[in-house]
Amino acid sequence: MASLHGQRVVRQEDRALLTRGGTYVADVADPLLDGAAHVTFVRSTMAHARITGIDVEGVRTAPGVVGVFTAADLGLGFAPMAVPVLPPAMARPWLAGEVVRFVGEPIVVILTERRDQGEDAAEQAIIDYEPLPVVAHPEDARNDEVLLFPDHGSNTAAVFGDEGDASEFADCEVVVRERLVNQRVAVAPLEVRSTAAAVGADGRLNVWMSTQAPQSARHAITRAFGWELDSVRLIAPDVGGGFGAKIGPYPEEMLVAWLVRHLGRPLRWLETRSENMVAMGHGRGQIQHITIGGGRDGVVLAYRLDILQDSGAYPSMGAFLPYMTRVMAAGVYAIPNVACHATSVVTNTMTTVAYRGAGRPEATAAIERAMDLFAAEIGMSPAEVRRRNLIDVASFPHTTPTGAVYDIGDYRRALDLVLDAAGYDELLAEQASRRASGAVRQIGIGLALYVEITAGPTAGKESARVEIRPDGRAMVFTGTSPHGQGHETSWAMIASDVLGIGLDDIEVIHGDTDLVPRGMGTMGSRSLQLGGSAVLEASEQVLDLARRVAAELLGVGVDDVVLDHDAGVFRQAHDAVGGASVSWQQVAVAAAGEGGSLAAGADFQASTPTYPFGAHVAVVELDSETGLVTLDRFIAVDDAGRVLNPLIAEGQRHGGIAQGAAQALCEEMVYDDDANPLTTTFADYTFISACELPSFELVAMETPTPVNPLGAKGVGESGTIGSTPAVQNAVVDALSPWGVRHLDMPATPQRVWRAIAAGHDLSSRQGT
């Protein structure tokens, strides 16, 4: 059997998804959930207010209502902090009882017989508010004039790096500064948050949750309520997208578990999209000040990034993300002086969390905008400035000034490949011709190089267990928790290559803590390099065990036994095909007969994170009369090490590129100056669709990493990390004839049109 590694194997999971649809939490039809009541939250309509009264009498008498709970009824205090180092005084109450701090914060829980009754009953809740001054913007939060948590004494939740001083730019001929907004976006997985729970016959609590990390969710719930770990079984069924926002359980989800334990009645919770938009964590949300300095020869000598991170009302993962931004601040460049300082502040908005890339896109956006600004200032091409500052291929492992140790890369080759594939010179010629002719439709060419960190920030670990059943089939148990990444196929490919068992005879099990008690889940582009490596090691161990059993069955020494991968049987070494052999089934039965089992577990511990890299070119067309920007072409080189399944890896790249382009072109979660969310449905939030995107031109590049036996780095987020600045740079490039040096994302027609109009004003003023 030829190795499957590198083959475009179609996914094992697709048939069910294509014929009956996935089984998401709302689809789970476990008998334990028969007669489940439905959970509805009454949410704050105010961004910051003292609650002076909660009247739920009308709720109690509404049709179908079987339970109503306020903070006072729960008596539970505060939900645990998702990131332990954050200030305890900023903890979120399970339900708001005294103060609300963002629109959408839950105040009352209603349980009803039917789901629609919950919506009706919620209308009967009367909440009296005494408005408090609102902190809508992180720059206002930093002033500490209005405090969200007076007990903490400031709005600052976390600080990273040191302030540094200005001396690092003293030797620079040219210094450029800019303020960049990496805007808040909605994560918007197509499946909203959903949890169901019921007590089983054994008295244990069964929880079905739409999560990226079921094992961690079980830990979080049991720790929060002081329960034994084994008292909860947590199941992540099919999950309709996560993108970072489903890593940790939210208070709503944990409360569902608590209520079931408290009441003994099964419950289901399924939020609406409008709730999801205001009450699931948002992504990004950084205001960045960049300073870049160097010589007119294009060599950059110093770079400084100051970050103000919007953590939202109750700081969580988002408050921590500048740490990741700081680690990756230097990008692909050998800049001698790099400093990064970050402050995370709280505002009266929804909490920010991880979102595809989670801190690294913000780093790349900053340095790649900085490079273009520097190039524009000295009048050199963006490609040439980058080329002059790249980390040399011979210098890996490379330690950056902010402490990252890049494992391996060849950034120059990525740049060459992408420029060649894009036809960069022809594009420049086309652009020059359009500019010369004063065409209404101009083109912009954007370039971005990136390096990112996957399976970080510290050395990661994942577990796997491989078991051969008496029928000769293999079961692969993994601690990763796929929600679109295709692990059922990829892990089966890895096991098949080792064991010589066909894909159809391998079953991959994930997402059920009874079957897989240990695991870290899927986030941070960690799964293949850690979880896949664990599957590889467990498979190899099972093969060792099997060879010993086969040796006994064949009556030969262990060293004389080989696995015939093509036939999937064990033979004596050098024995001709057709000679004595034993099958996996025979080996498994024999092993079971001896009281043993043919199974092995492995914990793969990486020595370091890995650092995928790449180069992206975006070509946009600008309608200078309307401000409409169209992404015409997108060319991407992404090197994520050795590729296991190109079909799946390309899908991950496509997805990442599209989401990154979405941030650059159209998406923004908008709050007004009173912190009212304005983009609370998909009718208001400009979620990118197929007609705003071109087909992508992908260029293959593989530089295996020495960090794991698969040679693999993560690929799920890198598309996003490169594409956002590539598209943004293309937009700014298209606008450069109007004197535009920078334009914040998203490049909406209105914003672009205003930049052009301002440019016309500028040129008319200059003309007079």
Added chain:
Amino acid sequence: MDLSLSVNGESQTHDIEPRTLLVHYLREQCGLTGTNVGCDTSSCGACTVHLDGRAVKSCTMLALQAEGCEVTTIEGLAAPNGTLHPMQEAFRAHHGLQCGFCTPGMVMAAVSLLDESPNPTETDVRHGLEGNLCRCTGYHNIIQAVLAVSRESS
């Protein structure tokens, strides 16, 4: 109120609340959970089914409006013997699905699109599927899958 219609070739009669949306009827009364709900503004298309052969967003109409109609959901698209519809086959071959949540609606919309326009350009397909959102976002391969079906059937 009484509702009678055909769902995936089978006659169905149910007594339903008048305000029940078609999607909730399909999921809750018929037990066909392949059709998903992704938003509450008719924006995402995860709930797309065929009503008398044409794609509709089943969250945008009352179940009672389907009285006497033939509804086909993703569960009814493959042949009774399990042979996949060419669109299902193409989505699989081209990796046109990741998390799968948009997939039933996307496939139903794509089938309807080719029924109406058998030889679309890439731009036609992109615009034709504008009302079906994929967050993963696998539009590239989805478009490739639809174009492949169009090529193979022409």
